[in-house]
Amino acid sequence: MDFREKTxxxxxxxxxxARxxxxxxxxxxxxxxLSLQEARTTPASPSQLRSLxxxxxxxxxxxxxxxxSLQSVTWSYHVVVDSVVHELTTVSDGICVTLAVDDALNASTRLALEGSLRGIAARLVVALEYGD
Known part of the structure; x- marks a missing residue:
């Protein structure tokens, strides 16, 4: 496995x-x-997400x-209230982008989970910018 495949x-x-x-x-x-969802509750035009x-x-x-425009946005980390779901979210091009992971066993620290999510976000941005 080469570096491109690993990263x-x-x-x-x-x-x-439908929501x-x-x-x-x-x-x-x-x-x-990865979750993608319309950021606006009343879209002005038909959703591009319908193509997925x-x-x-x-x-x-x-x-x-x-x-x-995903490479130029800021991501926010948070834990869903009363849940074991950790999320990293941003809005890009009218779409709410969320990376989420469950920590049902509480085996990982918040710092480790946030690091994992931010690492995937960075890999995603690099793949979109330079990938094939």
């Missing part, structure tokens, strides 16, 4: 939901999942088209 990022099948066109895809090789179909595999090329 690259790939996704599993998309789960599609603000929510789309969720697991990140292969991790327990982290339930069961299809999410690709970097699709994400590039949806999130061309």
């Amino acid at each position: 690259g990022i790939s996704f599993g099948p998309i789960e599609a939901y 603000h066109h929510l789309r969720i895809a697991p990140i292969i090789g991790t327990s982290i999942r 179909i339930d069961g299809a595999t999410l690709t970097l090329q699709e994400l590039r088209g949806l999130l061309p």
